[in-house]
Amino acid sequence: MRQSLRTPEPISSIPDTLIAAGAILSMALSGALLLVAVGHEKVPTPSWWITPVRVFDLPLIAMLFLGGGILVGGLLRKLARGKIGSDLLAGVSIVTAVLLGEYLAGVLVVLMLSGGEALEKYAVRRAGDVLAALARRMPTKAHRKTENGLVDVALSAVHITDTIVVLPHEICPVDGTVVAGRGSMDESYLTGEPYRMAKAPGSTVLSGAINGQAALEIRTERVASDSRYAKIMDTLRASEDRRPQLRRLADTLGALYTPLAIVLALAAWSVSGDATRFLAVLVVATPCPLLIAIPVAILGAVSLAAKRGIVIRDPAILERIATCRTVIFDKTGTLTYGMPQLNDVVLMGSFDRHTILSIAASLEEYSKHPLAAAVVNAAKSEGIPLLEVAEISEHPGQGLRGIVAGEEVAITSRMKLTLINSIAAANLPAVSGGLECILLIKEIPAALLRFRDSPRADGAMFIHHLAPRHGLSRVMIVSGDRESEVRWLADLVGIKEIHAGISPEGKLALIERETSRAPTIFVGDGINDAPALAAATVGIAMGASNDVTSEASGAVVMDSELERVDELFHIGQRLRRIALQSAVGGMAASVVGMGFASFGYLPPAAGALVQEIIDIVAVVNALRVGWHSGTLTDYGSSPSSAEQ
Secondary structure, X not given: OOOOOOOOOXXXXXXXXXXXXXXXXXXXXXXXXXXXXXXXXXXXXXXXXXXXEEHHHHHHHHHHHHHHHHHHHHHHHHHHOOOOOHHHHHHHHHHHHHHHOOHHHHHHHHHHHHHXXXXXXXXXXXXXXXXHHHHHHOOOEEEEEEOOEEEEEEHHHOOOOOEEEEOOOOEOOOEEEEEEOOEEEEOHHHHOOOOEEEEOOOOEEXXXXXXOOOOEEEEEEEOHHHOHHHHHHHHHXXXXXXXXXXXXXXXXXXXXXXXXXXXXXXXXXXXXXXXXXXXXXXXXXXXXXXXXXXXHHHHHHHHHHHHOOEEEOOOHHHHHHHHOOEEEEOHHHHHEEEEEEEEEEEEOOOOXXXXXXXXXXXXXXXXXXXXXXXXXXXXXXXXXXXXXXXXXXXXXXXXXXXXXXXXXXXXXXHHHHHHHOHHHHXXXXXXXXXXXXXXEEOOEEXXXXXXXXXXXXXXXXXXXXXXXXXXXXXXXXXXXXXXXXXXXXXXXXOOOEEEOOOOHXXXXXXXXXXXXXXXXXXXXXXXXXXXXXXXXOEEEEEOOOOHXXXXXXXXXXXXXXXXXXXXXXXXXXXXXXXXXXXXXXXXXXHHHHHHHHHOOOOOHHHHHHHHHHHHHHHHHHHHHHHOOOOOOOOOOOOHHHOOO
């Protein structure tokens, strides 16, 4: 498998983190030399050297020529390709610092520039991490059934029509059809459905599904490279390859600021005829509010998010989220809890609801089926006592049987009832949304139990506040579930636009289409959501149940609460506002300083001091991003209750 989807444009073969570490080390060595007696001794220099050099300058000069030279060379190559940003002015500042003898200032710029480049490349490396997570999840071998028993073979050696045995709790390695065995599989990672799906001879299975407690024999229908799981990997790879590169805030501002600073410096030199003014203007113009204040603000936002249970995997999304105008939700696990609950009991005999729940819950208490927990929880919540149970049996695909309070009781499916008693099955109520099971007492249908994945309690309030409070003009649901289920949920939470029965490829196509129209946010939680999470302007994964969605997303909401998603919106708004204050305010102050320098009122040394003061103010202001202890949510409340 390809390890990286997109190759970054390297400034050099030396990692930016190594250059940053070298800058820190050089400053430490310089400080140590400054403390010793020889620190102020002058070092012999060539006649062409512009400024005197002292012993404590040597580590800094070495760093400027090594790390600074590499960075400046890379910036020149970017300039040759027509790319102009704040980092270009930093390169000019490095050269200027050498010419002025401001070696410490130059190394600081090297540190900020290399650190910023390392941060930028972080998101690019994530693309390979996502595919690596997908690959790690799949088994590399399969249990092929032969005349001599089971033989473990490489997944690439499995052919169509081979019989593969999937043992209990293993991940299914191929797409195929069950030929022997009965059980269930958890396909929620792939389909988005929150239920275990019963499997019997003739049932189809998907690669990537998690097997239940019974071994299944599967006839291979597709080789591994053509499987459903492989298609999701291919779709994710394609989404990363086609994802547009959005311009960062610092680059946008730097594209305006850099030419202004250079033009002003050249004008000062031209009018005065004094090259020192050119250097003085550039010293004052060093874009530290961009190179330092914005990264500091981002780190503060990352820290603030972590305190709220939100892991930021791509810091760039914090800058983008406030610009998004469309939000798209997956259904299961995002706007719902991802756990089915009993929502209706249809009585079909002489027993009342209380008795039906008591009998059903008493038997279901001994089952591990996900719907069993829903029945037991419903009985407990209503204070219904459980009865004595004996002779329990549960065969995969056959339902649950037992003796409850002396009565023969069974819980089965509509399909199974049709096979054993077609007349009784014909008299059942019509199929509705969600899942269902039938309670039989003495082989006679007594009740129909219906289940649905419950919507989140705060879902409607959350959805209704997105447009007025966050400027999200379009809200939609996209799901692989049936249209009736998606429409039911959409009506409950107040979403008008839905897309049901959508495959991972379809989700990706929809996200790409919407992102081409306006910046998008996608919120999902399953492996089937990974391509969409990677393709959206901002991808938010609900919960940390699997590393694939975590890697594909820009942010992970650890406790799967919509309140945390709202907090992420506010953190992004807070970051953008304070970062703009620091960057624009710092640049405005620098422009004023450049004006004084261009008229000769600020020599280079004084200009450097002024710039340091501007930098300190900008950084202190940027630190405010992480200093917030109050509420960061505002739905279901007054506008003043959360910081806007």
